[in-house]
Amino acid sequence: xxxxxxxxxxxxxxxxNQGFGxxxxxxxxxxxxxxxxxxxxxxxxxxxxxTSASISAILxxxxxxxxxxxxxxxxxxxxxxxxxxxxxxxxxxxxxxxSEVVILATPLLIMVLSGIISLILLRTNGIAFSMLSLAxxxxxxxxxxxxxxxxxxxxxxxxxxxxxxxxxxxxxxxxADTMFLTTWTALVVMVVIVVLVSRSNFGTLTIAIKNNEExxxxxxxxxxxxxxxxxxxxxxxxxVGGTLFSMYNGYVTPSLLHWTLSGExxxxxxxxxxxxxxAPAVGAFVFVIxxxxxxxxxxxxxxxxxxxxxxxxxxxxxxxxxxLTSFANRLGGxxxx
Amino acid sequence: xxxxxxxxLVYGGxxxxxxxxxxxxxxxxxxxxxxxxxxxxxxxxxxxxxxxxxxxxxxxxxxxxxxxxxGVLLDYGVFRPLQDKDHMTTVLVTFGILLVLEDVVxxxxxxxxxxxxxxxxxxxxxxxxxxxxxxxxxxxxxxxxIVVVGLxxxxxxxxxxxxxRASSVDALTTGMQxxxxxxxxxxxxxxxxxxxGLSGVIASPLMAxxxxxxxxxxxxxxxxxxxxxxxxxxxxxxxxxxxxxxHNLGIVYLPNVSSMLPLLLMVVVLILKPSGFARQH
Amino acid sequence: xxxxxxxxxxxxxxxxGGFAALNNVSFALEEGxxxxxxxxxxxxxxxxxxxxxxxxxxPMGLVMLDGExxxxxxxxxxxxxxxxxxxxxxxxxxxxxxxEQIRLAARKAEADxxxxxxxxxxxxxxxxxxASDVSYGDQRRVDLALALVGRPKLLLLxxxxxxxxxxxxxxxxxxxxxxxxxxxxxxxxxxxxxEVIFAICDRLTVLHLGEVLxxxxxxxxxxxxxxxxxxxxxxxx
Numbered sequence: 001x002x003x004x005x006x007x008x009x010x011x012x013x014x015x016x017n018q019g020f021g022x023x024x025x026x027x028x029x030x031x032x033x034x035x036x037x038x039x040x041x042x043x044x045x046x047x048x049x050x051t052s053a054s055i056s057a058i059l060x061x062x063x064x065x066x067x068x069x070x071x072x073x074x075x076x077x078x079x080x081x082x083x084x085x086x087x088x089x090x091x092x093x094x095x096x097x098x099s100e101v102v103i104l105a106t107p108l109l110i111m112v113l114s115g116i117i118s119l120i121l122l123r124t125n126g127i128a129f130s131m132l133s134l135a136x137x138x139x140x141x142x143x144x145x146x147x148x149x150x151x152x153x154x155x156x157x158x159x160x161x162x163x164x165x166x167x168x169x170x171x172x173x174x175x176a177d178t179m180f181l182t183t184w185t186a187l188v189v190m191v192v193i194v195v196l197v198s199r200s201n202f203g204t205l206t207i208a209i210k211n212n213e214e215x216x217x218x219x220x221x222x223x224x225x226x227x228x229x230x231x232x233x234x235x236x237x238x239x240v241g242g243t244l245f246s247m248y249n250g251y252v253t254p255s256l257l258h259w260t261l262s263g264e265x266x267x268x269x270x271x272x273x274x275x276x277x278x279a280p281a282v283g284a285f286v287f288v289i290x291x292x293x294x295x296x297x298x299x300x301x302x303x304x305x306x307x308x309x310x311x312x313x314x315x316x317x318x319x320x321x322x323x324l325t326s327f328a329n330r331l332g333g334x335x336x337x
Numbered sequence: 338x339x340x341x342x343x344x345x346l347v348y349g350g351x352x353x354x355x356x357x358x359x360x361x362x363x364x365x366x367x368x369x370x371x372x373x374x375x376x377x378x379x380x381x382x383x384x385x386x387x388x389x390x391x392x393x394x395x396x397x398x399x400x401x402x403x404x405x406x407x408g409v410l411l412d413y414g415v416f417r418p419l420q421d422k423d424h425m426t427t428v429l430v431t432f433g434i435l436l437v438l439e440d441v442v443x444x445x446x447x448x449x450x451x452x453x454x455x456x457x458x459x460x461x462x463x464x465x466x467x468x469x470x471x472x473x474x475x476x477x478x479x480x481x482x483i484v485v486v487g488l489x490x491x492x493x494x495x496x497x498x499x500x501x502r503a504s505s506v507d508a509l510t511t512g513m514q515x516x517x518x519x520x521x522x523x524x525x526x527x528x529x530x531x532x533x534g535l536s537g538v539i540a541s542p543l544m545a546x547x548x549x550x551x552x553x554x555x556x557x558x559x560x561x562x563x564x565x566x567x568x569x570x571x572x573x574x575x576x577x578x579x580x581x582x583x584h585n586l587g588i589v590y591l592p593n594v595s596s597m598l599p600l601l602l603m604v605v606v607l608i609l610k611p612s613g614f615a616r617q618h
Numbered sequence: 619x620x621x622x623x624x625x626x627x628x629x630x631x632x633x634x635g636g637f638a639a640l641n642n643v644s645f646a647l648e649e650g651x652x653x654x655x656x657x658x659x660x661x662x663x664x665x666x667x668x669x670x671x672x673x674x675x676x677p678m679g680l681v682m683l684d685g686e687x688x689x690x691x692x693x694x695x696x697x698x699x700x701x702x703x704x705x706x707x708x709x710x711x712x713x714x715x716x717x718e719q720i721r722l723a724a725r726k727a728e729a730d731x732x733x734x735x736x737x738x739x740x741x742x743x744x745x746x747x748x749a750s751d752v753s754y755g756d757q758r759r760v761d762l763a764l765a766l767v768g769r770p771k772l773l774l775l776x777x778x779x780x781x782x783x784x785x786x787x788x789x790x791x792x793x794x795x796x797x798x799x800x801x802x803x804x805x806x807x808x809x810x811x812x813e814v815i816f817a818i819c820d821r822l823t824v825l826h827l828g829e830v831l832x833x834x835x836x837x838x839x840x841x842x843x844x845x846x847x848x849x850x851x852x853x854x855x
Binding site: 073120123124126127128130131132134135136138139142143145146147259260263267270299300302303305306307308309310313314 | 369419424425426428429430432433434435436437439440441443444552556559560563567592593594595596597600601603604607608
């Protein structure tokens, strides 16, 4: 890792403590507004879109968190997201475990597995890590595609959930207006977790290790396990997203494991911005909504994404979130810190 | 058995040609060019389209020229301006370019697969070990051999080749040797992208064209490059050989896991030697 | 002669292939001493630093800190025992503010004297700025601060004045001297800047081609003909 101050998209600086009060207030308002949304009589399509967006936001948060706290760009998070979705499907369909147990246990299971894989993954850094994460995730994709007996290959699996989960009818989780409450709650919780972690001493330590692993060791710190913890937390959050996806759709397909899903999540995180832990989630909402809107006008959404990614990487290293923050700081007369 | 090995060589050969382009670019610019798969694909499509007017070989020439030009543009417009920034930045930009390329191809030629006819001269089969074997496939192996030999000679004996090898080890010092590094970069990157196009064109009669062909070759060429050791030419050669055989034997004997094997091999190599098979710089 | 030394090094050796960067180097420091380690380029000073702190593989020789053998310990473990170092090539945390990283160091150190260190190194006015955002001279002092936090038993400084102006170097030298007296720090510093060396060192160890040439107080070392010969052409006198 370089000692030179990097101005790239992947090296956020820690925001000053002054702004935190403002963030807290704004965050609370946004959270409350979110809870109110299903009751505002919005059209079904929009709510459905927002539900999908909040699931994407959870995945984007997990990817962005890894970038921010460990400096690692993962091209393999589909393994955690899709892996969780498939784990739910397989456990529900092929074991006699109650659906509730499966839903609660899957993110934890994925988290534990990620801890084991991290011992391999974290032997690398930078681009080697990106490529390794890509390869490992893609191996899982290929496995699922080819092993038809296990997971029905390309056709995917329908999940035979129980009719009632957590004392609530299954339809609660599969209708947009009610599911939104669940996914939004999950998103808020995940964001709160990453905010707390990033502002903690542990968060400071991980940024230090990212900046200069050698000096951290010379200060007396172990530098492997904090990175493992960051990866596990990131995997956990992605798995929560995957679990919610499986509940909402009731169906899993291998595309959930394909590296393009990981790539998309990484793009969203970068466009949203990795300087702040909440920015990737914002990026996800913008992305999903824009994709839907753009779909009415053009079939070239992919090109647009590519071009926006290039533009953001080159011109807005801190993403949209960073641009927003700078703007807000300037409005408030604060120095950009 | 011989047939299996030959088929493995065909696949390995195609893979080598595209992967060595990646190695060239990585050695020079320390950038993993995500757009490389897209360039392979674009080369194949251009070869096909031009081939409708100029025949297979004419199409190949057009594709090579255009892909080389594109490479020069890429180096001039992307790699060079970004060379002082974090490498991940450039990687992400190439990823964005890949997305655009896929969409452009989709836009011009549609999503359906297109099959490409073999050049007439090589349409027949030849008896090998008692079975008929397509002549065209032998051609592919021949082209790959030419590329290997040509590159090795070029790297060993030309000034440009020396520069590329030196750059892979230490870019800064090489720059100070008075070599016109920037102009050399343009041609080397152009060569790298042209090779991607070459592989795409000669692969196209064997594997139909589709807008997703870029992504799949991208992953496999990454695997070759990583296993061979990022930046190592000889490593890429052996890795492509191995992957070619594994890919083929896998399809025949272990169809359920054949596509996983190269990936798992990459994982194993990275565990044992995080720098791949290459000698440590 | 003290009965127990704060730092004892015996037979330090490091080879690169057939080349011995360090060959059987031995010396001992008393508590509270400020020792200068000098020598021309390639004499082995930085290698000596690295071997003492556990940086790099296969260090050979015995290193004892305050009577305890630390030869087999990792750099992390040595820090826990009270051996702290700064770096020739500034090695700090660019995304953290100065205060944040000094506190980070303090959490792993013997005592939390972050604020004291910040003010001693004249970093108070910029303590809440990210380390990437300050001048080179300030960054050098941050590097030093990270090593000073907690009052380590032994402080190894690798060219602390590198890249600093004459005034900055002398200010740093005075500060180090003052801190060493107040906190009873034992210090070994590698330096090219002779002004700094003569301003604060009690004794000097001279390395030449990986071996100890001589040792003694600054004045006698300076006038030692062997030393002068080894430094022929350099601005030593």
